[in-house]
Amino acid sequence: MAARVGIIGASHVGAHVADALLRQGLVSELLLCDKDVALCRAQVNDLLDAMAFYPHAARVVGVDARYEELAGCDVVVNAAGHVAAAAESRDGELHVTTDEVRTFARRVADAGFGGVWVSVSNPNDVVALAIQRLTGTEPGRVIGSGTTLDSARFRHALSSATRLDPHSVSALMLGEHGLGEFALWSHVSFGSLAPAEVERALGLELDRDALEEEARRGGYVTMSGKRCTEYSIASGTVEVVRAVLNDTKLLTPVSTYMDGSAYGVSGIYESLPCVIGAGGVERVVVPEMSEAEVAKWHESSRRIADNVRQVAWLAALCEKIEA
Numbered sequence: 001m002a003a004r005v006g007i008i009g010a011s012h013v014g015a016h017v018a019d020a021l022l023r024q025g026l027v028s029e030l031l032l033c034d035k036d037v038a039l040c041r042a043q044v045n046d047l048l049d050a051m052a053f054y055p056h057a058a059r060v061v062g063v064d065a066r067y068e069e070l071a072g073c074d075v076v077v078n079a080a081g082h083v084a085a086a087a088e089s090r091d092g093e094l095h096v097t098t099d100e101v102r103t104f105a106r107r108v109a110d111a112g113f114g115g116v117w118v119s120v121s122n123p124n125d126v127v128a129l130a131i132q133r134l135t136g137t138e139p140g141r142v143i144g145s146g147t148t149l150d151s152a153r154f155r156h157a158l159s160s161a162t163r164l165d166p167h168s169v170s171a172l173m174l175g176e177h178g179l180g181e182f183a184l185w186s187h188v189s190f191g192s193l194a195p196a197e198v199e200r201a202l203g204l205e206l207d208r209d210a211l212e213e214e215a216r217r218g219g220y221v222t223m224s225g226k227r228c229t230e231y232s233i234a235s236g237t238v239e240v241v242r243a244v245l246n247d248t249k250l251l252t253p254v255s256t257y258m259d260g261s262a263y264g265v266s267g268i269y270e271s272l273p274c275v276i277g278a279g280g281v282e283r284v285v286v287p288e289m290s291e292a293e294v295a296k297w298h299e300s301s302r303r304i305a306d307n308v309r310q311v312a313w314l315a316a317l318c319e320k321i322e323a
């Protein structure tokens with residue numbers, strides 16, 4: 001195990017990703033990068049103080065804003081942003097996070113980075129697209145964390161409603177990582193059983209619209225109390241990073257480049273179930289959606305495309321967008 005991971009943005013999300021990677025013993029070297037040099041150094045020191053409690057000792061280095069030093073990493077996680085601007089909506093960070101990406105993406109790529117980007121910053125689909133367009137990286141090697149987390153939130157909502165272990169709930173949120181996301185109710189199952197069977201057995205009726213909304217708004221519930229989200233997103237991100245480092249072929253929804261095969265959408269990033277391995281997104285699985293779900297998918301795609309068009313320099317770098 002000699003995995004090197006770089007993290008850009010060492011605040012709530014970046015630091016929790018770092019901690020989760022070390023706690024799971026997934027890395028031998030971790031490079032933390034933040035333009036707030038004092039914060040970067042403080043996070044490095046705190047993690048090194050914790051090293052005796054992690055399963056393996058790892059090298060943790062602060063590289064401040066020397067982005068070129070990330071070139072030798074297997075994975076670079078982008079958690080750079082300004083979360084306060086996303087308090088009302090993830091779109092609040094649209095110009096901030098895309099501008100920040102311009103300060104480092106090419107520098108990392110030009111220094112020879114040949115690994116996989118996992119981008120967490122919001123609006124997630126737009127930022128992942130920006131990294132891909134700026135660096136010219138093969139699209140599968142730029143992954144947006146997308147609706148991995150929202151799907152976990154949906155499982156949380158379904159688990160609370162049924163009192164079943166979230167591990168027995170299989171449920172996906174797809175589309176935009178934002179208010180356009182939607183629940184793929186046609187594919188929800190509980191231990192391989194259909195919702196109707198579980199409703200009958202447990203003597204309850206699931207309020208489908210309310211549960212979908214709970215998953216969609218879950219992030220804002222957390223944000224309203226602590227002004228950030230960190231444990232859940234770090235857990236979801238590390239699941240994706242682990243799939244890349246260990247080539248696990250994890251099937252989970254992430255934001256990936258649309259090439260027209262998903263109901264005609266192309267030229268943007270959006271979340272669908274993907275197989276993730278050493279090559280990043282190695283396969284996209286387009287689910288058979290109901291008519292209503294396809295309509296939500298297109299609505300979601302239009303929202304992402306509208307955001308992309310608001311960032312003029314990014315729109316100019318894009319191929320034709322069909323949404």
Ligand SMILES: NC(=O)c1ccc[n+]([C@@H]2O[C@H](COP(=O)([O-])OP(=O)(O)OC[C@H]3O[C@@H](n4cnc5c(N)ncnc54)[C@H](O)[C@@H]3O)[C@@H](O)[C@H]2O)c1
Nearest residue numbers: 009011012013034035080081082083100120121122228233
């Ligand atoms: N995808 C998701 O599900 C999800 C969940 C939670 C947070 N987020 C997003 O992740 C990002 C980080 O969240 P946070 O709570 O840690 O935010 P934060 O505002 O607390 O921290 C962002 C950090 O990024 C640093 N930064 C900004 N631009 C930089 C640059 N060019 N180079 C180096 N460092 C830079 C800042 O100095 C700051 O320390 C935000 O965009 C947030 O919206 C996404």
